[in-house]
Amino acid sequence: MSPQFFFELSGESKDMPLAEAVRCLEAETDSFEVVKTGPGYMVASFDERFLQGVADRIALTHSMGLYLGEYTPDDTSGLESVVLPQGSFAVRAKRFEGMMKDVDSQGLIRRIGGILSKHNDVNLREPDVVVRMQMCDAVHLYLEQHVTDTDLLEKRKVGERPFFSPISLHPKYARALINLTGVKRGGTVLDPFCGTGGIVIEAAEMGMRAVASDFDEEMVIGCQENMDFYGLELADFETIDIGEIGERFPEMDAICTDPPYGRSTKTGGENIDHIYARAGESIPQSLKKGARAGVVLPHAVEFPTMTLENIYLQKVHGSLSRHYHVFRN
Template sequence: MHYLFELSGEHPDLPRAEVLACIEAEGYPYKILEEDEGILIIDGALDLDRLKERLALSRYIDKWVFSASPAKLKKKAQELKIPNGTFCVRAKHIGTWQRDLNTIEIERMVGEILGEKNKVDLNDPDIEVRPILSGKCYVGIKCTKIERGGFEERRAQHRPFFSPISLHPRLARALVNLSRIRKNEQLLDPFCGTGGILIEGGLIGAKLIGSDIAQHMIDGCKTNLEHFGISAELFKSDIGDILKNTKEVDAIATDPPYGRATSTHKEEIKELYARAFEVFSKILKEDRYLAIVLPDKEFIKMGKEFFDLREVYPVRIHRSLTRNFCVFKK
């Protein structure tokens, strides 16, 4: 089956990376058929309900029907056969499409062609045909809309225990997905703070282990997890001591202190990260992934002494703070 992912455009590479990480984590065999700005077309046996549950940085998953340059669009639309039932056409402009035809004209053209065989229903159609204008026109039939409102509702300020140190839930979910964790596997966040990453891991069915050096963070994290009906094994620990409390884990997703707003408890930040990487290399199972937010190249280099670096995405957290979302494999 061929699927068209409409990516969110919140970052140039991270939404694509998240889709591929989820597909790999779930073990679906797949092949990339086409890519463009905001577009990823995959041939694979995908479970869309599971992907919908996991993804944070995609907007829709459609059944891909064709891609066309402006010159071939009309002909391709004439060849298109859609299932019986009412339909509507909803076009969208997300990429570098700079041709004469705009979304309204494309909706009208495709609508008229399909309207020769099927009846239009703009309010409650059986079939939604979605031409997306990027470098070309990519046309899909809607399968699934990714519900993204929940991420906003889980923002740090809406949780019972608040601290500004927490990532936006969409970014926390993307980090969890990059760790390739699967349902019922053990996900560790050893700098868990208020629990932002653990919450996102819990919502996709991971078994959670969280630790932090600060007891008030562990208490607050517990309150936040309970607020969302999520359970976790939580304990207070310096990063160096977590092996005393827990065995090997299937994945690690974590956002260590930046040495600025968040406390390193007076430790030199490089020293803390060096200790952390050593512990991660011992506690992570073979062939599994560490997804970690790092300040800069120096820290990425440090990680490479213990792991195989697979992916790096610089992400703007806010106006004056950029961090690298990194994926390491053991």
């Protein structure tokens, strides 16, 4: 039986973090089972050799590791049988969105630490092992084995690039968009509205073959400049209209894109909704049958040419919301 792993999900964008985690497991493992889900977490069973691959690509999960079980604030006796890896340890607690407010978290940490310290020394400053305690619908404990490197993602955000436009997805959401398609490592990912390259930068960082196109030559050149800045390469690129991608880029494993919207974007004078409609016609011509497209739009859209699997909402500011569409070809 495969071990179980706990995923501490980000609290942002509601159900997108869970969906992303499941898609990452689909892409990186040969088999898995979602054992349980709840507020701010997922527990899944799979072979541990796939854990690193999942951790390397996931964006909307704070941390993950071997699941030590579910307890109540009044009963942690089941921990008597838990054996930690060799070395010192520390227990660190987090309430998900303020849940379990009436529970004394520090008292609970001391009680759990007292049980686990029978076999391992406590070291609060520099522990060899961190035991995470997630307080939500129950008290969940897990070994912290992987933490998402948010600092690295921040270094790739739009303002840090040599060529940038103020309207661009944050790297963690660009990465989540790619993951929502379930594309496997080594697959070919096309962004036909590449802009400054935020999506293809993440695709290349994740081990995909990144392909970029845009109707604006300045954007394609700028995208290449940004890829060079991070030491990455485009597998292919072209300055072409969205209507031409089917012939130029056939059989893509995934299409992930954030088309233009708003007054400050270049559209060549074309109506935004007309651009979206043409994209809906062209994307399935470029996408493998059964493959997925992740498309970010300012409002919900259905394309008759593809099956809409889901929409995930991200509120940005004021009246601006992003709708992350996942289509199946």
